[in-house]
Amino acid sequence: MDFELGEDQKLMAEAAREFAEKKLMPIAEKMDEAEEVPKEIYTELAELGYFGMLLPEEYGGLDLDSLSYACAMEELARGSASVMVGLSVHNSLCCRAIYEYGSEFLKKKYLQKMAAGEIIGSYCLSEPGAGTDAGSLRTTADEKGGGFLLNGTKSWITSAGFANIFIVFALTDRAAGHHGISCFLVDRDTPGLNIGAKEKKMGLKPSDTREVSFIDCRIPGENLVGEKNKGFPIALSLLDNGRIGIAAQAVGIAQAAFEEAFKYAHEREQFGQPIAHFQAIQFKLSDMALKIEAARLLTHKAAVLKDRGRSTKYCSMAKLFASETANWVANQAVQIHGGYGYVKEYAVERYFRDARVTEIYEGTSEAQRIVIYRNLCQKK
Amino acid sequence: MWTTLEHDKYRMKIREFAESEVAPYATRIDRQQVFPEEIIPKLNDLGLLGMQVDRKYGGTFTDTLTYIIAVEELSRVCGSTGITIAAHNSLGNFPIYKFGNERQKQKYLPEITTGGKLAAFGLTEPGAGSDAGGTRTFAVKTGDGYKVNGTKCWITSAGICQTVVFTARTSKEGGTHGISSFIIKHGARGFASGKKENKLGLRGSDTRFLHFDDVLVPAEDRLGEEGEGFKQFMITLDGGRISIGAMALGLAQGALDVAVKYASKKQLDGQPLGFHQGYGFKLADMATQIEASRHLIYHAALLKDSGKPFSRESAMAKLHASETGTFVCWSAIGILGEAGLTDKFPVERMWRDVKLDEIGEGTSEIQRLVISRLLLKEADRNCSMFGFPPDWKSE
Numbered sequence: 001m002d003f004e005l006g007e008d009q010k011l012m013a014e015a016a017r018e019f020a021e022k023k024l025m026p027i028a029e030k031m032d033e034a035e036e037v038p039k040e041i042y043t044e045l046a047e048l049g050y051f052g053m054l055l056p057e058e059y060g061g062l063d064l065d066s067l068s069y070a071c072a073m074e075e076l077a078r079g080s081a082s083v084m085v086g087l088s089v090h091n092s093l094c095c096r097a098i099y100e101y102g103s104e105f106l107k108k109k110y111l112q113k114m115a116a117g118e119i120i121g122s123y124c125l126s127e128p129g130a131g132t133d134a135g136s137l138r139t140t141a142d143e144k145g146g147g148f149l150l151n152g153t154k155s156w157i158t159s160a161g162f163a164n165i166f167i168v169f170a171l172t173d174r175a176a177g178h179h180g181i182s183c184f185l186v187d188r189d190t191p192g193l194n195i196g197a198k199e200k201k202m203g204l205k206p207s208d209t210r211e212v213s214f215i216d217c218r219i220p221g222e223n224l225v226g227e228k229n230k231g232f233p234i235a236l237s238l239l240d241n242g243r244i245g246i247a248a249q250a251v252g253i254a255q256a257a258f259e260e261a262f263k264y265a266h267e268r269e270q271f272g273q274p275i276a277h278f279q280a281i282q283f284k285l286s287d288m289a290l291k292i293e294a295a296r297l298l299t300h301k302a303a304v305l306k307d308r309g310r311s312t313k314y315c316s317m318a319k320l321f322a323s324e325t326a327n328w329v330a331n332q333a334v335q336i337h338g339g340y341g342y343v344k345e346y347a348v349e350r351y352f353r354d355a356r357v358t359e360i361y362e363g364t365s366e367a368q369r370i371v372i373y374r375n376l377c378q379k380k
Numbered sequence: 381m382w383t384t385l386e387h388d389k390y391r392m393k394i395r396e397f398a399e400s401e402v403a404p405y406a407t408r409i410d411r412q413q414v415f416p417e418e419i420i421p422k423l424n425d426l427g428l429l430g431m432q433v434d435r436k437y438g439g440t441f442t443d444t445l446t447y448i449i450a451v452e453e454l455s456r457v458c459g460s461t462g463i464t465i466a467a468h469n470s471l472g473n474f475p476i477y478k479f480g481n482e483r484q485k486q487k488y489l490p491e492i493t494t495g496g497k498l499a500a501f502g503l504t505e506p507g508a509g510s511d512a513g514g515t516r517t518f519a520v521k522t523g524d525g526y527k528v529n530g531t532k533c534w535i536t537s538a539g540i541c542q543t544v545v546f547t548a549r550t551s552k553e554g555g556t557h558g559i560s561s562f563i564i565k566h567g568a569r570g571f572a573s574g575k576k577e578n579k580l581g582l583r584g585s586d587t588r589f590l591h592f593d594d595v596l597v598p599a600e601d602r603l604g605e606e607g608e609g610f611k612q613f614m615i616t617l618d619g620g621r622i623s624i625g626a627m628a629l630g631l632a633q634g635a636l637d638v639a640v641k642y643a644s645k646k647q648l649d650g651q652p653l654g655f656h657q658g659y660g661f662k663l664a665d666m667a668t669q670i671e672a673s674r675h676l677i678y679h680a681a682l683l684k685d686s687g688k689p690f691s692r693e694s695a696m697a698k699l700h701a702s703e704t705g706t707f708v709c710w711s712a713i714g715i716l717g718e719a720g721l722t723d724k725f726p727v728e729r730m731w732r733d734v735k736l737d738e739i740g741e742g743t744s745e746i747q748r749l750v751i752s753r754l755l756l757k758e759a760d761r762n763c764s765m766f767g768f769p770p771d772w773k774s775e
Contacts (some may be wrong), residue, residue: 061646075526131717133648156718166447202728270511331706331735334580338509338739342580349580353732356713357721364717368656 003297004078013071014063019048020079026238028080031206037083037160044116044358045087050076054091054241059111066241066303070248074296077252081354082206084249092241094121097167097183099195099247101234106185111167122163124127124212125235132367134169135178135232139169139214147221148172148184150192150214156361160195161208164188169231176229183231185223186271192217203353240312240318242362243319250322250358251292257326257333257351258288263379264337264346283335288329295322313375320368323358330355382678390446394453396428402443402459409584410729413576415464415540416584416663423465428454428492430493431469432619433477437485438493443545444619444681447735448626455630457726458635459733462627463740464498467536469528471619471741472499473547476563479603479612488563492543502532502546504591509678510746513556516713517592519548524596526550528562528570534740538573538588542566546590547613550606559609563601570595581732593612621686621698625677628698628737634668635712635730639663641715643681659715666708672699692754699747705734 005013023044032081045051052070055061056311064072083113095114098106102166113119131135139152150170157166167188173180186193196211226234260287265276275281295318306309330352334341341348359365382389403417423429431447433439442450445471455462476488476499492499508514517530528548543565551558564571574589604612638662643654654660676697683690709731713720715754720727738744765772 074544092563126718129574141458200723202723202732203721270514272511275510278745280748327710331710334735335738335744338743339504342534342736342739344578344580351579352735356710356728356731357718359714360717366656366714369658 002313004283006066009067009068009071012068013021014074015048017078018044020075024076024079024083026176028347028350029344031080031082033344035085037079037080037206037207038130040073040300041083042086042117042120042248045248046290047082049088049115049206049296050065051090051120052095052115055095055111059099059107060115061095061111066244066306070109070244070299070303072247073245074252074299077249078256079252079254080206081249081351082204082346084252085204085207086120086250088242088245089123089158090121090163092245093123094165094167096124096241097225097238097248098239099187101183102185103144103225105222106225110185114165120159122157122165122166122212123160124157124168126156127153128155132364135181137171137181139168139170140174141172143172143183144218148186148219150186150217150219152216153211153213156199156213157186157210157212157367159208160210160212161198166193166212167225170214170234172228172231178232180229181231181235183225183234183237184219186219186223187219190217190219197273201357203356204352205353210309229286237310239363240306240310243315246358246362247295247302247318247322250310250319250326251296251299253351253355253358254288254292254295254322254326254329257330257348257355258285258292258346260346260351261285261288261333261336264340268338275336284332284336288332291325291329295325298322313372316363316368316371316375319358320365320372323355324354324365326351330334338342382413382675382682383449387445387449391449391453391767394426395421395456398453398457398461400589402461405555406458406460406584406726406728408722409460410457410581411483411581411583412504412770413578415460415537415586419461420498424494424496426450427614428465429468429480429496429498430473430489432474433489433493435478435488435599436493439473439477439489440493442451444622444685445576445678448622448677448681451623451626452630452633455627456634458584459627459631459730459736460582463582463624463733463736464537466581466623466627467501468492468498468541470623471536472541473739474619475501475561475603475612475616475626476543478615479561479608480563483600484563484603485713488543488652491680497542498537498540499545500535500590501538502535502538502544503617504534505531505674506533510612510743511561515547515549515559515609517546517548517561519550519597521550525596526602528592528595528597531589533670534587535588535590537586539586540577540692542706544562546592548608553608556610557607560606561609562597562605562611563603564597566594568595568597578737582736584731587655591767602758617741618694620679621694621747622680622684623675624741625680625694625698625701625746628701628734629670629673630733631730631737632666632673632701632705632708635709636663636666636670636726638725638727639666639712639715654682655713660713662715666711669704670708673704673714675698692751695742695747695750695754699744699751700743702734702737702746705737706731709734 054063067177098342141148172182299318430439466752519526521728550560570593593743680693680697713726
């Protein structure tokens with residue numbers, strides 16, 4: 001068992017770290033205040049191939065293995081968790097949905113442009129009445145005239161303000177419950193698709209999150225992704241990818257918060273010495289580093305196993321542990337900063353606010369525990 | 381139990397006021413970062429501006445538990461209002477009432493009680509946080525007063541108050557023995573507040589630096605004798621801790637109330653969310669921690685009024701309540717899911733607000749220091765060697 005990262009992973013991580021430190025960190029506070037990511041950032045990320053990380057070279061993608069992807073995403077999240085999450089949804093949920101389950105027609109039409117960042121994807125599963133219980137969604141897709149008519153509302157949609165396409169889950173067979181869900185691709189400019197107002201969130205503020213509603217939204221039959229009524233298994237399988245992304249995000253946030261706290265503790269003097277000389281602070285820093293290391297290792301294991309076949313249990317464990325770690329570490333980081341941790345001049349309060357959502361989206365911590373338990377009960 | 385029927389009736393009165401008059405502006409002042417000064421006359425009418433001060437000087441002089449209940453109920457709906465009242469009473473009024481002479485009390489207290497003006501406490505400095513004795517604001521003797529130079533930071537209500545009690549070093553003697561306390565009002569030449577701090581939470585509370593630039597303070601505005609400042613603020617903080625604990629308790633209670641109501645109404649798999657053990661047991665833990673905090677705080681409040689020593693109890697109360705506050709408000713967001721992350725519900729604001737309680741008025745680390753040192757002192761006085769082998773020696 002070799003714990004060393006390979007050359008591929010190291011290169012990806014270094015490149016992403018350079019981008020994060022040069023381009024994201026210097027503007028992170030401004031983006032948080034403005035609640036917006038400048039377009040140029042997405043353009044630059046596109047030029048470097050970050051919109052095609054999980055697509056094969058035939059579509060112009062980087063064809064990264066999951067471990068390289070996790071390394072890159074951790075570094076980007078360390079710079080800006082908000083910029084990273086848009087990439088995570090685009091790559092792990094939208095690109096993979098079309099690549100793994102889309103028809104040749106859809107793949108030819110969209111994937112090249114998605115890899116180039118010319119088409120940005122967003123993902124619509126959650127609804128006001130269907131969060132953790134995603135299978136109880138109520139958006140409908142009635143077959144009409146060779147296509148489908150969508151009606152319903154999706155909530156908490158990342159990048160909704162500027163995404164070009166939406167992967168949408170809706171009921172094609174209302175009577176069949178989650179066995180009647182299908183997966184669709186909807187272009188932004190389809191009549192009947194309405195984008196709501198930007199949500200005012202406590203964290204990940206620059207990430208554009210909105211409600212997306214469908215009112216008699218007519219889409220062509222060829223926009224069905226995968227088989228009719230087989231959409232729920234697609235959603236579940238995509239979650240594995242998504243969870244690795246979010247686990248990596250959480251590790252990145254935790255790492256950033258830890259670095260700030262470590263630096264501050266060695267600079268700040270009280271009682272005539274750096275506060276890092278006091279055991280209470282030393283023990284906190286040790287525990288923070290320990291938890292981050294464990295979270296990173298679990299995330300890497302999940303990524304490696306993913307590429308060898310499905311690894312739902314590990315993806316779920318990684319997401320759960322890493323997100324809990326990010327929250328705990330960010331809280332400690334604010335505490336180490338004392339009064340300075342409470343004002344916006346210092347980055348730690350932003351890491352504290354950004355960390356919270358990692359325990360909620362892409363499956364709450366409660367949902368992860370349910371998934372893990374179910375996997376524990378499965379015979380090997 | 382700790383509370384009487386009178387206390388319970390009082391709580392209902394303040395709760396009704398808080399829910400009808402304070403809760404409606406809580407989101408707005410968090411967004412706009414402005415304390416709603418129009419609420420001050422209403423707070424004054426309820427006697428909330430002079431709770432620790434004798435009626436002789438315009439106060440309402442309630443017992444500490446009544447004061448705690450007021451801070452709790454206001455904080456439950458709006459942390460910024462809670463902290464403004466807590467800082468005003470415990471840190472602003474209290475030192476003048478406790479350590480001032482008759483002339484000072486007559487001169488300064490009526491304005492900041494029934495007069496409806498706010499008071500603030502200038503202790504913390506950029507280089508003196510947990511090390512509050514590391515004061516570097518200097519008060520140099522000149523004529524029949526002092527010339528003061530220095531900077532204070534993170535001062536609650538600095539920009540909207542009238543009167544400030546502050547500490548400064550009057551003696552070159554290092555450490556804590558050379559510190560004195562003074563009273564000053566806005567308008568004094570050379571005394572100014574800085575820009576409003578852009579904070580994580582309590583954004584409706586006005587927090588700023590205070591700058592002293594060759595400010596002349598007459599000797600008659602010094603509280604007590606020279607060199608008594610450290611002892612005075614330690615006593616002030618002992619009491620202030622209980623009110624910050626009450627603030628955290630109120631915020632936690634508010635978050636719990638929202639989370640429980642949500643978990644009782646939101647359905648998951650045909651049952652209320654709270655019926656599922658993963659969520660229900662979390663609520664149980666939240667509620668139990670809040671109850672424990674409540675008992676610690678109320679006990680400390682009663683001890684304070686009894687005249688018995690209460691430093692250990694107030695430190696424990698503040699420590700437990702503030703850490704509980706962060707845990708409960710953080711968990712409440714999880715119960716509400718994505719919606720809890722937005723300003724549609726107050727829980728994310730409560731979490732941002734309550735985090736300050738682990739930091740202000742003595743960080744959790746300082747509370748642990750206070751408690752551990754008091755425990756060791758008690759052990760020292762206790763001659764019994766219970767639990768030790770008879771021949772045990774400490775070398």
